[in-house]
Amino acid sequence: MKMREALSTAAVILESRGIEGSRLDAEVLLMHILKKDRTFLIMEPSYQLSQEENDEFFRTINERASGKPVSYITGEKEFMGLTFKVCEAVLIPRPDTEILVEEGIEILKKKEEKSFLDMCTGSGAIAVSLAYYVSDSKGIGADISPEALAVAKSNAELNEVNERLSFAQGDLFEAISEEEKFDLIASNPPYIRKDVINELMTDVKDHEPALALDGGPDGLDFYRRIVPETARRLKPGGSLLLEIGHDQGQDVSALLHRAAFSNIRILKDLAGHDRVVCGEFHIRREYCVCGKR
Numbered sequence: 001m002k003m004r005e006a007l008s009t010a011a012v013i014l015e016s017r018g019i020e021g022s023r024l025d026a027e028v029l030l031m032h033i034l035k036k037d038r039t040f041l042i043m044e045p046s047y048q049l050s051q052e053e054n055d056e057f058f059r060t061i062n063e064r065a066s067g068k069p070v071s072y073i074t075g076e077k078e079f080m081g082l083t084f085k086v087c088e089a090v091l092i093p094r095p096d097t098e099i100l101v102e103e104g105i106e107i108l109k110k111k112e113e114k115s116f117l118d119m120c121t122g123s124g125a126i127a128v129s130l131a132y133y134v135s136d137s138k139g140i141g142a143d144i145s146p147e148a149l150a151v152a153k154s155n156a157e158l159n160e161v162n163e164r165l166s167f168a169q170g171d172l173f174e175a176i177s178e179e180e181k182f183d184l185i186a187s188n189p190p191y192i193r194k195d196v197i198n199e200l201m202t203d204v205k206d207h208e209p210a211l212a213l214d215g216g217p218d219g220l221d222f223y224r225r226i227v228p229e230t231a232r233r234l235k236p237g238g239s240l241l242l243e244i245g246h247d248q249g250q251d252v253s254a255l256l257h258r259a260a261f262s263n264i265r266i267l268k269d270l271a272g273h274d275r276v277v278c279g280e281f282h283i284r285r286e287y288c289v290c291g292k293r
Helices: 003-016 022-034 038-043 051-065 070-074 097-109 125-133 146-158 194-199 221-233 249-258
Strands: 076-079 082-085 115-119 138-143 165-169 182-187 234-243 261-268 274-281
Touching: 003 022, 003 051, 022 038, 022 051, 022 070, 051 070, 070 076, 082 125, 082 146, 097 125, 097 182, 097 234, 097 261, 097 274, 115 125, 125 138, 125 146, 125 165, 125 182, 138 146, 146 165, 182 221, 221 234, 221 249, 249 261, 249 274
Parallel strands: 115 138, 115 182, 138 165, 182 234
Antiparallel strands: 076 082, 234 274, 261 274
């Protein structure tokens, strides 16, 4: 079958299954199989697929038609201009998270030691990107899932920042030494309300790890745990960056306020929705040893 015919047939199959962006998904899958770029697809529409290429292409199309995300089929996803390995043990990195990373880069560049912690690191997208774009930084990626940490470690090696990144397994801060303090703590924790998980797109609810989605009854369980502990783990003047759901900006900001964070800000995504809450923590010394202000 010629390439143009294969793409048209694949797009019809995907569209019949309600897959949005069916033509684009078909092109991405074919580029992955042929190890060619989009220019090849445009310039060589009459390219004759071998039987092996044809069979493999339609095998992946059937996977996509069943709802499996393209990135899990290809095993990779681009984020911050870098390539990341992904599998169903980790969330697929999304463009909205780049807003958090870009802010983190600017914060770290102003620090002397440039130390950071990526809590709930998953694929390592945040930690690896920070280390890559702030070349004199050092960081830790923490996650409760050993499978996720294996993926994160492979991505650190893939993007050649493994010498400046370490990884820790545990429930939030339990694997991080009490003595360790950071200039920046960043996190994209689970924040989906438990009762709406079954209403998510099939791509998400049936394939992405529930462990990385479920934020409890109101979606705020992890923020309630992360924010107070972060105040003890930041250096004076250190920053906290939290990715949030579109309707969680005020609630998460209130948590930071109660934990004595200052300069609390909400960053919006390209759609104009609240996406990241930022705050700084400074040690407040209300009284000196003698009891005077």
